[in-house]
Amino acid sequence: MHIDELRLQCLSRHLTKWDLRSFGLVHALSEVTAAMPQLFDVDGAGILLADEEHVLRHVASTDASAKALESLQESVGRGPCVQSLVQDMVVATPDVLEDPRWPELGQLFAENGIRSILGAPVHLVGAPLGSLNVYKSTVHEWDESDHRALAAFETLVERLITASLALERSEAVATQLQEALRARIEIERSVGIVMALEDLDAVDAFQRVRRMARSARKPIREIASDIIKYKKIAY
Amino acid sequence: MVDGDRRSRVLGLLIGSGDNPLCASRLCEVCAQVTGMSGAGIMLMSGDVPRGSLCTTDKVSDLIEQLQFLLGEGPCVDAYHQDWPVLEPDLANPQSSRWPAFAGQAAEAGVRAVFGFPLQVGSVRLGALNLYRDRPGPLTDDQHADALVLSDLVAQSVLVLQATAQPGALAAELEEGADLHFTVHQASGMVSVQLGVSVGQALIRLRAYAFSNGIPLSEVAESVITRTLRFAATGDGSYN
Numbered sequence: 512m513h514i515d516e517l518r519l520q521c522l523s524r525h526l527t528k529w530d531l532r533s534f535g536l537v538h539a540l541s542e543v544t545a546a547m548p549q550l551f552d553v554d555g556a557g558i559l560l561a562d563e564e565h566v567l568r569h570v571a572s573t574d575a576s577a578k579a580l581e582s583l584q585e586s587v588g589r590g591p592c593v594q595s596l597v598q599d600m601v602v603a604t605p606d607v608l609e610d611p612r613w614p615e616l617g618q619l620f621a622e623n624g625i626r627s628i629l630g631a632p633v634h635l636v637g638a639p640l641g642s643l644n645v646y647k648s649t650v651h652e653w654d655e656s657d658h659r660a661l662a663a664f665e666t667l668v669e670r671l672i673t674a675s676l677a678l679e680r681s682e683a684v685a686t687q688l689q690e691a692l693r694a695r696i697e698i699e700r701s702v703g704i705v706m707a708l709e710d711l712d713a714v715d716a717f718q719r720v721r722r723m724a725r726s727a728r729k730p731i732r733e734i735a736s737d738i739i740k741y742k743k744i745a746y
Numbered sequence: 747m748v749d750g751d752r753r754s755r756v757l758g759l760l761i762g763s764g765d766n767p768l769c770a771s772r773l774c775e776v777c778a779q780v781t782g783m784s785g786a787g788i789m790l791m792s793g794d795v796p797r798g799s800l801c802t803t804d805k806v807s808d809l810i811e812q813l814q815f816l817l818g819e820g821p822c823v824d825a826y827h828q829d830w831p832v833l834e835p836d837l838a839n840p841q842s843s844r845w846p847a848f849a850g851q852a853a854e855a856g857v858r859a860v861f862g863f864p865l866q867v868g869s870v871r872l873g874a875l876n877l878y879r880d881r882p883g884p885l886t887d888d889q890h891a892d893a894l895v896l897s898d899l900v901a902q903s904v905l906v907l908q909a910t911a912q913p914g915a916l917a918a919e920l921e922e923g924a925d926l927h928f929t930v931h932q933a934s935g936m937v938s939v940q941l942g943v944s945v946g947q948a949l950i951r952l953r954a955y956a957f958s959n960g961i962p963l964s965e966v967a968e969s970v971i972t973r974t975l976r977f978a979a980t981g982d983g984s985y986n
């Protein structure tokens with residue numbers, strides 16, 4: 512497996528221009544795995560990521576074999592990809608039928624067209640979070656260039672995940688800002704209604720709305736939307 | 747200039763020095779300065795309508811924002827809805843009359859070219875940046891690229907300001923620094939009681955009154971709140 516450096520650079524540049532907003536992380540990761548067999552001499556690739564309960568979940572795969580590679584390990588809870596995550600190291604299996612570490616998996620892998628596997632951990636802020644895997648349908652001694660190629664892709668995957676998480680955090684604050692703006696305006700509108708109904712000025716009307724919220728033990732925005740809806744002062 | 751250099755240059759201006767930290771008012775100044783425009787304004791929007799102005803550099807920028815809030819049309823409104831920059835290099839002689847009410851009044855105030863850039867974070871839209879110039883002409887490629895970098899950084903800066911707020915509340919910097927038309931909303935509430943209509947409809951009546959009488963919406967709102975103007979269920983509004 513010799514990595515095509517130039518094509519990887521092109522892909523990397525293409526990916527940073529990607530709009531993760533519309534594609535979504537999973538889609539982006541699927542595109543990365545789909546690109547791997549085109550750039551390396553492998554038959555397929557896949558990504559497993561740990562969920563919030565630290566269970567590895569299949570996220571992306573190039574084909575049915577790559578999917579089987581992941582789902583078999585997902586169900587058994589063991590295997591080269593699981594180990595690469597747990598031990599935070601690259602794990603190579605030149606021949607699944609000869610690997611003494613996963614005797615129960617060898618035959619199952621082979622039946623699904625998988626003969627050799629290379630798995631590398633995927634990190635998020637330094638800690639292993641998942642595993643990136645490639646397979647071949649033939650016996651293969653993974654060499655130094657294979658390891659380097661996989662590491663290059665691992666970096667790409669990590670960058671995508673980091674960017675996606677940062678975006679998610681920003682989106683949460685942005686959504687919160689939108690809601691706060693809306694709530695703030697509702698409150699002013701309800702203050703206006705109370706001003707007209709009770710013949711109060713803005714300061715007293717606001718105090719009035721706040722007292723209502725306090726005695727009803729409800730957030731002020733809820734009281735405000737009740738006032739706007741019913742145009743009367745309950746509580 | 748590559749985008750990275752452009753970004754770090756603008757970031758440096760936005761962040762400022764230690765005794766001059768990031769604040770809402772400087773966002774607009776930096777936008778006008780970097781793009782070489784006559785003025786800039788930042789409009790906050792939510793639920794598809796203008797909510798208010800985070801900052802403006804001058805009276806004309808302020809008018810551009812006020813008109814859009816009043817009329818619901820203009821470069822920021824379009825940039826927000828289309829999710830794409832909106833460019834009008836010659837407002838006095840526009841190629842298409844997309845903003846019939848806005849264009850006349852803005853041109854009268856001296857706006858010759860106006861540009862709107864959406865402010866967006868991921869899939870969430872926050873508003874739009876407007877840039878204007880007192881003479882006609884398109885943006886150069888450099889100015890356009892600067893404006894794109896600026897709108898991205900402005901959106902991020904707004905979030906930095908909001909990130910300190912309690913959940914459900916606006917950050918103090920935004921609450922105090924921005925003109926969110928609180929009196930207009932109070933007046934809408936009052937008029938909705940006076941006319942027996944929804945607050946949304948009351949706001950439309952207020953806008954119509956301001957527009958047809960050529961009075962700024964903020965002044966109409968002030969008159970309602972101080973009870974010098976009262977809307978009656980029969981007419982468009984009458985002074986007591």
